[in-house]
Structures are given as structure tokens and as C-alpha cells.
Amino acid sequence: MTRRRRIYEGKAKVLFEGPEPGTLVQYFKDDATAFNNQKRGTITGKGVLNNRISEYLMTKLNEAGVPTHFVRRLNMREQLVREVEIIPLEVVIRNVAAGSLSKRFGMPEGTALPRSIVEFYYKSDELADPMVSEEHITAFGWASPQDLDDIMALALRINDFLSGLFLGVGLKLVDFKLEFGRLYENDEMRIVLADEISPDSCRLWDVKTNEKLDKDRFRRDLGGVEEAYQEVARRLGILPESGPRDMKGPETMQ
Numbered sequence: 001m002t003r004r005r006r007i008y009e010g011k012a013k014v015l016f017e018g019p020e021p022g023t024l025v026q027y028f029k030d031d032a033t034a035f036n037n038q039k040r041g042t043i044t045g046k047g048v049l050n051n052r053i054s055e056y057l058m059t060k061l062n063e064a065g066v067p068t069h070f071v072r073r074l075n076m077r078e079q080l081v082r083e084v085e086i087i088p089l090e091v092v093i094r095n096v097a098a099g100s101l102s103k104r105f106g107m108p109e110g111t112a113l114p115r116s117i118v119e120f121y122y123k124s125d126e127l128a129d130p131m132v133s134e135e136h137i138t139a140f141g142w143a144s145p146q147d148l149d150d151i152m153a154l155a156l157r158i159n160d161f162l163s164g165l166f167l168g169v170g171l172k173l174v175d176f177k178l179e180f181g182r183l184y185e186n187d188e189m190r191i192v193l194a195d196e197i198s199p200d201s202c203r204l205w206d207v208k209t210n211e212k213l214d215k216d217r218f219r220r221d222l223g224g225v226e227e228a229y230q231e232v233a234r235r236l237g238i239l240p241e242s243g244p245r246d247m248k249g250p251e252t253m254q
């Protein structure tokens, strides 16, 4: 049995060395955490669904001209991605007040925002991802002013595209988190979308009922967590053929 080199293990994913230089294999786990690891659990089938959902959304974004790290899905829980230098920022885009924004400003969840708001958080488990400004980011060298211009432009394009895509299947994209990386190619560097886009990193509400169909069901103990992830996949038209029973799948991790 061959053993692949494990490059990085996060809370919901593992990165392995890829089959060719400059590639990685991104493995999606069923593990879920919230509130910076204080709440832990498992969402059965989440890894399989997030692998599919992220594949679908990254492919659509690629087709719309947004550069991403995604190459192709390999199996139920793994996808091949380009190796990038991750910029240590969580870029959050908000269309409707919810979560930490509602708390910070005392704004009821569901209040429409006057315009889309982009926020930056410094990726650090020890510090619990503190919110940072462009001043901190450029002064501490996490990203250059040019990187930030590219990130802002990409984040807003992604928001427009995904808001429309989700609306088409009856879902409101309330807010979401993105990560970006630097891809080096022929002496050139470009910023590309990295990580994943899934109900772990988005707030998605049913347009008619405002029912939450995302990780807030886990964070807030609302029940129906697995079903919510399945419903998002079903609406996008990508639930595995034989339904949820197909989702445990062969474990290919070694």
C-alpha cells in the first residue's frame, strides 16, 4: 500500500501531496467544528457532499472566468487542486446581516445590508481569527495592496455570480467565506480562489421560508444538519445518484 505525504490537516480537510509536482489532493472529512474548535462533531456524508458542491461551484466560477485552484474531482471525498501559497486571510462577503455582524452591530439577522460588505479576518487558530483591516494586512505583509485589490475584485465578482446561481435554485446567499492563494507559473504570480465553497463556509437560506440550509444548523443545534447539506446538493442537481445511502462510499484515505 502506498502512503501519501500529508501536507496539512485542517478541521474539515486534509491536504496530501498530489500525483504531479505543483498539485495537491484535497480530502474532505465529515468532521465539523464551530466557535474555533470549542464545539466538535461529525456530520455524516458532509465530506462527500462538500466535495461535490465545491467541485460544482468552482467549475462554474472557472467557466465564468474566475481563476481557482480546482483541477478535478478524483473520487467521493477527494479532489485534485493546484498547489498555491495560501494568503492567511478569511475573506467574508456579506449581503444580509447575520452571525457575527448582527452581534457586533445589534442588527437583527435577516436585515438587508445597504451594499455587499467585505471583511477580512487573520487566519490563526491560536488567536481565534481576529478581524483585521487593510492597514494590518499590508503593514504586517500578509498581502500587498495589489494583492488586496485583486482579492476585492475577485470576491465581489464571485459574490455576484454565486448570488445569482443560488437564487436560481431558491437559496439566498446571506454571507460566505473565501480563501485565496498565490499561484506561481512561468515567473508570474496570480491570485486564485482556493479552499472550498460549501454549506460549511456559506450561509444559505431558503428564499421563501428563510429556513437555514447550512452549518448554522450544527453551530446552533437546530437539527436536520445532514438533510440541510443534502438539500443544497439536491437543489444544485448534484446529489449522488442513489441518494444519501451512496454517501459513505469507499474510504480511499491511506
Ligand code: TMP
Pocket (backbone or CB within 6 Å): 092, 098, 099, 100, 101, 129, 175, 176, 177, 200, 201, 202, 203
Ligand atoms: P460570521 O458571521 O460568524 O462571521 O461568519 C460569516 C461567514 O463566514 C459565514 O457564512 C460562515 C463563514 N465562516 C467560516 O467559513 N469559517 C469561520 O471560521 C467563520 C467564523 C465563519
